[in-house]
Amino acid sequence: MKPLARRTDNLVQSNIRAVTILLNQTGGINLGQGICDMPTPDPIKRGAHEAIDSDRSVYSYYGGIDRLRESLLRKGREYNDIPLSSTNNIMVTVGSTGAFVTAIFSLLNPGDEIIIFEPFYGYHVNLLQVMGAKLIIIPGTPPDWQVDFDALRAAVTDKTKAILLNTPGNPSGKVWSRADLETLLEILQKHDLYAITDEIYEYMVYDGRTHVSLASLPGAFERTITLSGFSKTYNMTGWRLGYAMGPTRIIEKMGLLADLIYICAPTPLQHGVAEAFDMDASYFEELSQAYADRRELLCKTLENIGFEFSWPEGSYYVLANFEKLASRYPGFNDDDEALRTLVTRAKVGAVAGSSFFTRPKDGRYYLRFCFAKEISVLEQACMDLRAAFA
Ligand SMILES: Cc1ncc(COP(=O)(O)O)c(C=O)c1O
CATH class of the missing domain: 3.90.1150.10 (Aspartate Aminotransferase, domain 1)
Incomplete structure (x- = not known):
């Protein structure tokens, strides 16, 4: 055959x-x-039961139900300090993986270079290879996997379109500090690059550290797609719910792609997870x-x-x-x-x-x-x- x-x-x-x-x-x-x-958490489970029992079973808007996007808008502004203007900067996806797929398909043409840091999360690498991007790998320095910014600067070429980071990192456990992110932003601005930042472990930081979102730095938002999700924060990996935050012109294209690939994230489960935002801090x-x-x-x-x-x-x-x-x-x-x-x-x-x-x-x-x-x-x-x- x-x-x-x-x-x-x-x-x-x-x-x-x-x-x-x-x-x-x-x-x-x-x-x-x-x-x-x-x-x-129980409120999320109850919310999904109620949505199913009351037949909230039809497709949602491809970017997600309004209530959830409104809550994410508040969360993005308050917790991540990202200068989001409206829910047009937010889309709900099938896992942060769904957001990642639409992000790379929206940003990159086959052959475009994207820089990623090692050790890496395998799905990132495999998906980028499937879509035909050229991966440029920057090895981290053990044991704490610090980023070698000189190597990063030297790796940028005319074909480089984006840099991918994951903070807090899987498997490295590295949390990018504000200073790291500022250095990264200088490089992004100097070479007119986009950033995709996977922040799915954003609530798991230790020893008094704080999670800093790249998109919160002055001048970063317009070139940054922030990915996160509910899988890890609320112990619900199988529900497949995540989201992306970014400039409207990119989020719109990502949403249209998501619409083509799977139309929307499961509606009753979106109603369920919306309850998370009423839980005690x-x-x-x-x-x-x-x-x-x-x-x-x-x-x-x-x-x-x-x-x-x-x-x-x-x-x-x-x-x-x-x-x-x-x-x-x-x-x-x-x-x-x-x-x-x-x-x-x-x-x-x-x-x-x-x-x-x-x-x-x-x-x-x-x-x-x-x-x-x-x-x-x-x-x-x-x-x-x-x-x-x-
Ligand atoms: C860095 C990273 N990103 C994304 C995911 C998958 O997230 P989701 O369940 O939201 O698709 C994982 C899961 O292990 C992960 O480690």
């Missing part, structure tokens, strides 16, 4: 799934996949404390065993280096082997580091652990790790 489209040639199932299958066989705790197993403090506790538990355990890393500044991942363990235990020669060793000896799953780097050898001594777990489950995983390796 005739071959499938060439753009699918490099698409393969990620090894995250392979670990899930292995763990299903052995039984154990998966600290690999970035999904939170804590419950979705203490929700965010509790969320951030809950993750800070989990970060401490996992980081201390991994350090105790001999992993080396900088504690994440934000998000809910630890990208840990196990090179030292390789001299103490068998089965730690590379990330795939280390994964299997962890599953077999401690019944704990993680993600192989090479999936976050273009050259697999750069991630060879890393594993990524996710601490978005019910505390009892995380405690068990940490006990199992200590028992197996300490």
Whole structure:
């Protein structure tokens, strides 16, 4: 038969799934996949039930229901400090992933260069490759994955159209400081570039840090698309609800693309999540404390065993280096082997580091652990790790 489209040639199932299958066989705790197993807040669930029961079942406007866009307008202005003029700067999407797809298809022509930072979130890279963009990778500097701004400046060419960042970062845990963002903005302005900023972990920042949105910096808004979503903040990854904020001329095109691809985000679920904005603001403090506790538990355990890393500044991942363990235990020669060793000896799953780097050898001594777990489950995983390796 005739071959499938060439753009699918490099698409393969990620090894995250392979670990899930292995763990299903052995039984154990998966600290690999970035999904939170804590419950979705009740007001959101009730809101969706009520919308379904009252037949709010028809397509919404492609940019989302008015009530949700109004709430996002307030949130974008107050929490992110982004100079949004109206709901025309907001669109509700099928996950922040839906927003990302429409952003790259609206901004980039095949062959345009986009700069991204390593270690990266695999979906960003894979989607950019599928759409035909040329990726320019800037390696971060371990252990805290600082950005090498000289390398960034040197990487910009006439073909560069945009820079993609993710703060707080998956898998790096890096939180871009205001100073980092100011330096980035100078580069964007000097070369007339766009920025796409994925801020899905914006409420998970530690040690008194604050999340700063690039689009809040004077002069940044007109060239920045800010992406975020509800998956992580409200433990509802499967609801598939996210959003984008940006200049009207870009958001309009993204909305028209979203309309073509999936028409709108599921209407009753949009009504459900709109209830989130009436919840007490203490929700965010509790969320951030809950993750800070989990970060401490996992980081201390991994350090105790001999992993080396900088504690994440934000998000809910630890990208840990196990090179030292390789001299103490068998089965730690590379990330795939280390994964299997962890599953077999401690019944704990993680993600192989090479999936976050273009050259697999750069991630060879890393594993990524996710601490978005019910505390009892995380405690068990940490006990199992200590028992197996300490
Ligand atoms: C950096 C980053 N962006 C986006 C997503 C996906 O978000 P959504 O569920 O809103 O599509 C994830 C999920 O792991 C992520 O880590």
